[in-house]
């Protein structure tokens with residue numbers, strides 16, 4: 020069970036003077052339950068790739084398969100959900116409720132069951148049920164993004180692809196989004212996040228892919244990425260490395276404050292335990 024991308028290439032405006040090779044012979048896979056981060060400079064082909072992963076764009080050459088079937092084909096259409104970079108593009112309902120209910124109602128849910136699906140998806144995306152009756156277009160950019168996320172989550176996809184999901188969110192909603200992604204990942208969903216800010220997701224990522232001019236510049240684990248890239252380390256990782264240099268023997272492959280906290284407590288012992296001594 021996986022998404023397999025094989026020798027994928029895609030060119031906009033093929034055969035015209037505006038021809039643009041956006042994806043150039045890319046191959047990689049996304050395993051069941053894997054958490055993959057995709058980075059790369061502006062215009063490197065990330066969004067074009069994302070649109071292939073859920074079958075919104077069909078390969079011009081090469082292939083993209085989801086659990087063995089062509090991405091976008093009827094049998095796998097609901098398996099991969101894409102949160103687009105510009106959420107306005109995927110909102111269409113007169114109300115938030117109508118928007119989020121679209122997929123589950125297509126699956127045949129009605130009445131109370133449909134309400135439950137919508138409220139579940141809104142809650143998971145961090146939105147209060149009171150927004151359900153509002154027009155999605157009356158909301159802020161960050162809230163619109165969360166409504167679009169709820170719409171994607173309401174399909175209960177096996178593969179969740181998010182194109183710059185944190186852009187426009189305030190710090191509280193960013194933390195909530197990362198918590199939701201962590202929860203979804205723990206429940207066995209494969210997650211692909213496209214982001215300019217890789218550092219805040221390094222603690223969750225199992226694989227990193229960096230695109231450059233439509234090609235794969237790097238693919239590997241987080242430690243391999245941090246070793247290979249001319250990359251500024253996350254501040255918390257730098258701190259853990261400094262502690263090591265000072266003779267405090269804590270793990271230095273730490274990318275989040277929570278993990279650093281646990282590691283420091285492991286080294287020094289918890290304050291409660293020390294008070295008991």
Ligand SMILES: Nc1ncnc2c1ncn2[C@@H]1O[C@H](COP(=O)(O)OP(=O)(O)OP(=O)(O)O)[C@@H](O)[C@H]1O
Nearest residue numbers: 031032039041060061062063064065066067068104
């Ligand atoms: N609809 C389109 N028509 C023509 N060219 C396009 C179109 N969409 C994207 N491109 C071009 O294809 C290349 C890849 O674009 P894409 O949006 O996939 O990059 P990206 O890595 O997502 O960029 P960003 O970091 O700005 O989101 C860019 O050079 C872009 O200008």
Ligand SMILES: [Mg+2]
Nearest residue numbers: 065066067104
């Ligand atoms: Mg993009």
